[in-house]
Amino acid sequence: MKEVTPEELSKRVEVERIKDASNYLRGTLVESLHNPLTGALAEPDTQLCKFHGIYQQDDRDIRDERRKQKLEPHYQFMVRVRVPGGVCTPQQWLQVDRIANTWCNRTIRLTTRQAYQFHGIIKRDLKTTMAEINAALLDTIAACGDVNRNVMCNVNPEQSRLHEEVHEYTRRISEHLTPRTTAYHEIWLDKELVATSRKDEEPIYGKHYLPRKFKTAVAIPPSNDVDIFANDLGFIAIAEHDRLAGFNVTVGGGMGMTHGEPETYPRLADVLGFCPKEKTLQVAEEIVKIQRDFGDRTNRKHARFKYTIDDRGIDWLRFELNQRLGWNLEPPRPYIFEDSGDRYGWVEGQGGLWFHTLFIQNGRILDTDDYPMMTGLREIAKVHDGDFRLTGNQNLVIGRVSAKKKPAIDKLLKKYKLADTHHQTGLRLNSMACVAFPTCALAMAESERYLPTLLDKLDAVMKDAGLEHDPIVIRMTGCPNGCARPFLGEIGFVGKAPGKYNLYLGAGFFGQRLNKMYRENIGEEQILAELTPMIHRYAAEREPGEKFGDFVIRAGYVKPVLQGREFHA
Numbered sequence: 001m002k003e004v005t006p007e008e009l010s011k012r013v014e015v016e017r018i019k020d021a022s023n024y025l026r027g028t029l030v031e032s033l034h035n036p037l038t039g040a041l042a043e044p045d046t047q048l049c050k051f052h053g054i055y056q057q058d059d060r061d062i063r064d065e066r067r068k069q070k071l072e073p074h075y076q077f078m079v080r081v082r083v084p085g086g087v088c089t090p091q092q093w094l095q096v097d098r099i100a101n102t103w104c105n106r107t108i109r110l111t112t113r114q115a116y117q118f119h120g121i122i123k124r125d126l127k128t129t130m131a132e133i134n135a136a137l138l139d140t141i142a143a144c145g146d147v148n149r150n151v152m153c154n155v156n157p158e159q160s161r162l163h164e165e166v167h168e169y170t171r172r173i174s175e176h177l178t179p180r181t182t183a184y185h186e187i188w189l190d191k192e193l194v195a196t197s198r199k200d201e202e203p204i205y206g207k208h209y210l211p212r213k214f215k216t217a218v219a220i221p222p223s224n225d226v227d228i229f230a231n232d233l234g235f236i237a238i239a240e241h242d243r244l245a246g247f248n249v250t251v252g253g254g255m256g257m258t259h260g261e262p263e264t265y266p267r268l269a270d271v272l273g274f275c276p277k278e279k280t281l282q283v284a285e286e287i288v289k290i291q292r293d294f295g296d297r298t299n300r301k302h303a304r305f306k307y308t309i310d311d312r313g314i315d316w317l318r319f320e321l322n323q324r325l326g327w328n329l330e331p332p333r334p335y336i337f338e339d340s341g342d343r344y345g346w347v348e349g350q351g352g353l354w355f356h357t358l359f360i361q362n363g364r365i366l367d368t369d370d371y372p373m374m375t376g377l378r379e380i381a382k383v384h385d386g387d388f389r390l391t392g393n394q395n396l397v398i399g400r401v402s403a404k405k406k407p408a409i410d411k412l413l414k415k416y417k418l419a420d421t422h423h424q425t426g427l428r429l430n431s432m433a434c435v436a437f438p439t440c441a442l443a444m445a446e447s448e449r450y451l452p453t454l455l456d457k458l459d460a461v462m463k464d465a466g467l468e469h470d471p472i473v474i475r476m477t478g479c480p481n482g483c484a485r486p487f488l489g490e491i492g493f494v495g496k497a498p499g500k501y502n503l504y505l506g507a508g509f510f511g512q513r514l515n516k517m518y519r520e521n522i523g524e525e526q527i528l529a530e531l532t533p534m535i536h537r538y539a540a541e542r543e544p545g546e547k548f549g550d551f552v553i554r555a556g557y558v559k560p561v562l563q564g565r566e567f568h569a
Contacts, residue, residue: 001289001292001293013297013299018044019209021044026048026186028042028045039075039076040072051209052140052188053082053140054126055144059073059438061437075123076439079118079129084150084151084173084174085114085152085218086152086153087387088138088387088388090385093378096138098132099132099133102132105119106366106374108364108374110365110390111390113149114226114392119439146212147179147205147213148178148216151170151174151217152231154220154223154237155390155397157397159242160355166220169235169247169277170218173218177284180200180203180204211291211295211296214291214305219235219337221237221337223340224339224340225391225392225393227511229488230488230511232291233251234249235249236249238333245276245277246279247277248271248274248332248335249272249274250270251272251305251309252268252269254267254304254305254306256481257487258480266487267306268512268562273332279325279327282325286321286324295308337511342397344359344395344422345422353386353400353402355399355400356397357396359395359424360394360395360396360421361452362452371417377396377418380412384398384401386401386405387400393432394432427459427472430471434448434476434478434483436449436478436479440479442481443495446495446498447477458535464536465535467538473549474492475489475491477494488508490507491515492507496520496521499523500523501527503519504516505518506518506560508550509549513561513562514562515558516560518557537555
């Protein structure tokens with residue numbers, strides 16, 4: 001990689017200059033953590049801490065009241081824990097539970113990228129929390145920031161023998177693309193500081209890392225529960241005789257956009273070609289390096305890999321990649337996706353092991369007076385001898401349950417009211433929402449706190465239409481940044497203002513097509529007025545096997561969107 005001149009650096013966005021001066025992500029984080037006069041970090045450090053898996057936030061519900069009292073915002077921190085492929089041990093689950101109930105807000109959140117999130121940590125507890133996470137043999141480095149983030153993997157329990165091999169590649173991709181700076185261990189784990197005579201090196205990223213975040217996923221057909229086409233980089237597992245042969249490589253997916261700026265748009269990834277499994281890490285590294293070298297560092301809104309590809313063309317990318325590899329990707333191999341959801345309840349896998357998938361509404365795990373979910377999962381973890389698997393749909397799989405342990409776990413599922421989580425409506429079981437208010441700084445409208453209420457009303461419509469158990473992918477976010485992948489929802493809601501959403505329709509059931517805006521800036525009354533007759537018409541006029549997203553296109557409500565540049569057309 002070439003050196004960046006001071007003149008070139010001056011033309012870049014401020015975050016680039018912060019990275020340049022950070023000494024490989026150190027900045028003044030140590031000084032910020034020890035400053036007792038504020039609950040916040042210094043401004044440049046709020047950017048650098050993301051690379052360490054931390055977001056500084058404040059409680060927006062009480063922001064105005066604190067301002068009236070002439071108090072600074074109620075600063076707190078969200079910490080995201082990487083879980084490559086979404087698999088952890090029962091012992092790690094117990095540690096996550098303990099951390100959540102000791103230093104956080106007594107909840108665990110399962111993200112749409114198979115990671116844990118802790119919320120409500122105050123600054124004085126931040127370093128202790130980070131140390132406890134690492135003591136559980138988990139980490140947070142690169143869970144956020146301008147690097148490759150948590151690598152997702154299909155949890156497909158029906159193909160656990162194949163999954164085991166694919167998951168190992170997921171782990172290796174994650175490890176290979178993890179930043180090499182020792183700053184993380186120095187700051188949070190009190191490891192010995194790097195001597196001034198020795199320099200950190202980032203052989204993949206360089207000192208400026210990537211222009212923007214970079215997301216990678218691995219899918220095992222026929223399930224696309226990781227939404228492979230929403231990722232910058234994807235690997236679709238291709239099996240031969242039930243063994244992994246290699247991967248179809250996908251590039252250029254991304255969900256984020258900005259309201260009112262048509263030059264920004266969500267984009268589906270392209271299938272670039274096939275690579276043998278033994279060359280997976282080389283392909284991953286060179287694709288990341290291409291984005292490092294050619295991504296836009298002058299405009300954050302134009303800095304994702306999808307724009308690099310659209311600006312230069314997919315043929316340019318294929319040529320550039322093949323040149324760097326020293327060999328050519330093969331033509332893509334056949335594969336079929338059938339859905340993007342989870343399979344709930346008990347499923348028997350290979351070797352007599354069992355898997356039980358729980359529906360976790362919007363990924364939030366907590367205890368309430370009538371539903372002790374967190375306690376129930378804690379008790380299960382104490383007796384479980386398999387693993388826990390976080391799905392890309394914010395749900396939880398109690399995995400690799402032995403026949404010997406299954407009766408005991410079944411008993412605990414019933415005792416703590418977890419056994420029937422999958423007896424929900426088809427709409428709710430295929431729903432996702434981002435956190436939004438009160439902590440996300442980007443939120444324009446409610447999401448996690450509101451979607452269950454809206455679903456109550458839409459479920460009544462679905463039941464009246466005879467569709468109570470029919471699956472429809474429905475997703476909501478509080479802003480257009482796209483964390484819950486709303487643009488891949490057959491019904492998608494994106495926050496525009498408090499109580500107001502843009503309504504999108506027509507995405508593909510297994511993530512193969514974007515949706516399109518149908519109504520702009522509408523509230524609940526109009527949402528129900530628009531969707532109620534549409535749902536009833538779907539019930540009356542759908543063809544055998546026709547999904548809702550396909551129907552609204554056939555019925556003329558919206559046009560199909562297969563390319564990002566068609567999204568606003």
